[in-house]
Amino acid sequence: MLLKIKALDPLFFRDGKPFTMGEDFWAEGFFPPFPSVFYGALRTAFFAENPSFLPNATTDKDPTLNLRIRSILLMNGETIYFPCPLDVVKDKEETEVQRAYPLQLSPAGRSSNYFLPQVLTVPEGREAETLSGALLERLTFIDYLSGSQEALPYRMISEFVTEEPKIGITLDRQYRRAEGHKLYRIGMKRLAPDRGSGLATKETSFLVDYEGLELPNKGFIRLGGEGKVAGYETIERKWLPQPAPFGEKRFKLYLLTPAVLANGWLPEWLNEKDLTGNYRGLSLRLLTAAIDKYVSVGGFNIKENSPKPMKRAVPAGSVYCFELLDGDPEQVQDIFHYRPMEENSYSREGFGTVLVGGVST
Structure with a gap:
């Protein structure tokens, strides 16, 4: 509804x-x-x-x-907007236009102390700056989910x-x-x-x-x-982007809403040491992630007449890139697309909903 x-x-x-x-x-x-x-x-x-x-x-x-x-x-x-993914950046040199560029998945350097196997790198020839408070229009967001590396026009929440x-x-x-x-x-x-x-006028x-x-x-x-x-x-409106096909058993999960997860920034089904896990028949490895600083989620418990415990949540727009180690690739979309990254007491309130996207290297 x-x-x-x-x-x-x-x-x-x-x-x-x-x-x-x-x-x-x-x-x-x-x-x-x-x-x-x-x-x-x-x-x-x-x-x-x-x-x-x-x-x-x-x-x-x-x-x-x-x-x-x-x-x-x-x-x-009548235009729907999505939180701008955190694996896109703007070019510092482009001051007259509002365009974002997807980061590219690349192997982590051997001499680095970065603990994930892949890193997100800035497109060659650009000087990157992160985006805060940006939105992507629905059709632009569909291009993003497809794994497109083209420039993505964005708008700022402050415009609306x-x-x-x-x-x-x-x-x-x-x-x-x-x-x-x-x-x-x-x-x-x-x-x-x-x-x-x-x-804006609307x-x-x-x-x-x-x-x-x-x-x-x-x-x-x-x-x-x-x-x-x-x-x-x-x-009644058709708004939900369909999951994009992905190749080489790699895909991304984009957080449509903030997520309260058992292990801080990681879902409970991922091992914190080797960043692998099994979820509903799929064996997965986390390749890299683009997340921002946590947001604090609280509230008030009417039944207990007291504040709810404060929880740290991964912000909307965060992106996790995975590699499918074992399992049917066709099941990835059915298991993850427009579903919670982790089922918990917060997910029924709308926290942690993810969309499946393609990964380009």
Whole structure:
């Protein structure tokens, strides 16, 4: 089921950093939000429509137990965008255009202390710079998954979202008056471009793919901090890129959503020493990876009335390149494409969804 969610107000999504009013004055935001934000929002929307089921929430009879988030994407107008893969870079010398270039898989040097058998190298003749906050349009992303080495035009999230900082002060709960020394500022975001920039003209929305829950075709949900309102509607659209064929038993797994993994940056089915493992009948070896610094995933446990333990997650856009040592290559797509890299308690909330792509050398 696909939901198109359009914000009616500026939104704020907290990151994993602690924030105590009176001690801190600036609350950092995180965008795009984690899949768990929508997992909680859809559950809340269901109980708002079906209040008689509320006593069963967080019990074995909870009607939302089968809810599963598959993916979260951004849409600008009717164009779908994917987080830019971390195995592509921009050329420092190209200042007038926004083009990214895929890194190339090459053998690691014998004299290096790099512990993976392959490295990702910059295309010859280019001076590379990493990309942060970049997006690839759907058709461009399909070219990327196919293993194309051609330049990839990209856009920046900042082109579609406008920063609108908000200043507030904490109110005393009993007397509803301002408390001293508790002024704060939060980074609200309006899902529309800055009209004066000339970069984009259409509003941005979220595209949420989920299953296991019945909701009306249209409605409203509360989203993010301060319970801001967003409207949603069910849509039918073919958006999922098909897995690209790959040769020589090599392929890449691209993280569509952040992943909370058992072994930090590695899934539980990979041996940390030799980086080989077996997963659903496939024997695999990790060749190399392109990942960024971790993001902190938290949340609040309503049942326990306490914060959830903070977890480190591999960010969306990260890429893992594998070699198939044993098994049917045709099964790679069935086993991995649009499925979690690791099945755990976070994967049902939408964490760790991967897409299969081709590898070029």
